[in-house]
Amino acid sequence: MSSRKRCGCLELFHGNHITRHILLIGENMTSDNTQWKLIARPEGEAKRADFEVTSSPIPTPGPGEVLIKNLYMLVPPSMRLWMNEKESYFPPAALGEVMTGITLGVVTESDSSDLPVGTYVNGMGGWQLWSVALAASLQKLDPHPDIPLELYNTVLDVQGLTAYCGITDICDPKPGKTLVVSAAAGSVGSLACQIAKHRGSKVIGIAGGAEKCAWLVNECGIDAAIDYKSEDVAERLDALAPEGIDAIFENVGGEIMDACLERINDGAQIALCGLISSYNNDTTQRTSALMSLVNRGARLQGFLVKDYLHLHGAMLQELQPLVLDGTLKYQVDVLDGLDNTLEAMSRIYSGKNKGIQLIRINQE
């Protein structure tokens, strides 16, 4: 590894899709492995004091293992949940261990003929510069040369598949149906909006801020967007969907979900992707709003991308061409360096992120 200069923060735009806050990683980077270990269960937002940052020698792969230079790490809204003692869809991150993270990296040493040096892989590399993993635990990537590598840790991986399976398998969008997406400008929401629109539904997005709403309507081409920060969501839903709501792709929970549930039509399908409003604070739902599920014979279906891995190929088949021809709009917000992961999480909860939040761990 070369020693590289830290030259301050540069913000680059690649088209209007990827925002890169690029640091040129400087001389305080050594060839050691920097690791962020969870040492306390955070209360509210995760803080620096909940972690210990250590430096140790770069590990050596054992039999059947590879050494991976971690390049990118996803910062999904649910990352905060992994820090709790209570199990979410991952086992809770263990105290004293490297914090859990979904990464994209490149193999730099290999004891596996399946994954030679130079192979790109997805895995659970965690909050660290380098990781060692059994080859069998990694997903081999075959990135298209004209598609930015970041997308294979975002739009064309977890985020794309989450949107794809929730929309296609649960919401069942088609012409004549009205579909609402909450956190619509977010990592999964914006893809959910576009897949539903692509399949002919009327799509209403709910997002925070005029800029995000404008992006959803003008760039992503959905029918309407509601700015929950400045508009009354219930009133706007009444105005925009007087015919009622046939399907919801739900990411948020709390009052916004209640307002949507109260306007569903008979047989409505709600894909419950996440409940971001509850991750830091224990928000509530009005039980009476859930009563709409009874009165409308509606289905609130939780789902996890891990149960839909069989659709990964179908997702790539539908989305990769839309990426290549520029039809699919996305925003990837790259912050540079593991030091910025907590800031990245904070940006998500305050709605400052522009689309999918990614940490660049190492330069390629």
Added chain:
Amino acid sequence: MSSRKRCGCLELFHGNHITRHILLIGENMTSDNTQWKLIARPEGEAKRADFEVTSSPIPTPGPGEVLIKNLYMLVPPSMRLWMNEKESYFPPAALGEVMTGITLGVVTESDSSDLPVGTYVNGMGGWQLWSVALAASLQKLDPHPDIPLELYNTVLDVQGLTAYCGITDICDPKPGKTLVVSAAAGSVGSLACQIAKHRGSKVIGIAGGAEKCAWLVNECGIDAAIDYKSEDVAERLDALAPEGIDAIFENVGGEIMDACLERINDGAQIALCGLISSYNNDTTQRTSALMSLVNRGARLQGFLVKDYLHLHGAMLQELQPLVLDGTLKYQVDVLDGLDNTLEAMSRIYSGKNKGIQLIRINQE
């Protein structure tokens, strides 16, 4: 109609199934039609002042219509919701009109060859002694002579079908599965328990009071019951279902539902039948408890009996023999006279009712 004496309240037991609080209806009964009209939207529990009680001549059936002497009226927990301005699964009861009620009656005058005098019918007869309806709007009954008539307005009608479709179509009970039923001693819950048990599941009921719990275990034969009034529901669920919960038949909502949701297994099926805790007061759910639906890829499915009328025959085929041979335990709690309908509703909310609450409107 004969004038009958009011002789005070007599409590009779028919086996241990039907509790009848029988008034012999007295001389203040006239041949007029007594009607309870909703004149105000109740706040909290419905009160006498929310109704006007009027007396008018018994109506005459028009073309295609029949005159029905209303014999029984169901008092389901959801009856309170029909009084709200907001639509539930019925249109809201109109102010100034006879209050909505699901009744069983007998045809006493007929302009329909399909429903000759003496035919028993189910219909929406409302809170009144007599009603007139189009023959086509009524369900003709063929009651078995060895089965008490009350059951055709309860166990073998709405309540039985609700339990049957929620359990069989959504919860999908079978050996090896653990199923929880809330409001388990209630009108639908006790039938849900027994159908699930009959199909081989492990069944845990949640009910209020030691007597109800004993009845569920000793009479209905379920595996265990939790008394939410004296026990910690979450702790008891941990003890009784260390293997987790595979399906829930949910009637209550609020904290009890949260405790159940937090213990579901992957792919759990929750039949959302009602949310009684929210009918008088706006209770809440913890959004984080709903997160279990995501983490477990679980389904919260609201349903209405009206969407399952096609299973009515299948329900009768399964339940009628169980009634005749005494296998199916049920409790029908009959209060006498429309004057007691508000008391009947109050009994439900305070958990004083013993099973399905029915009002006897007229003597047969």
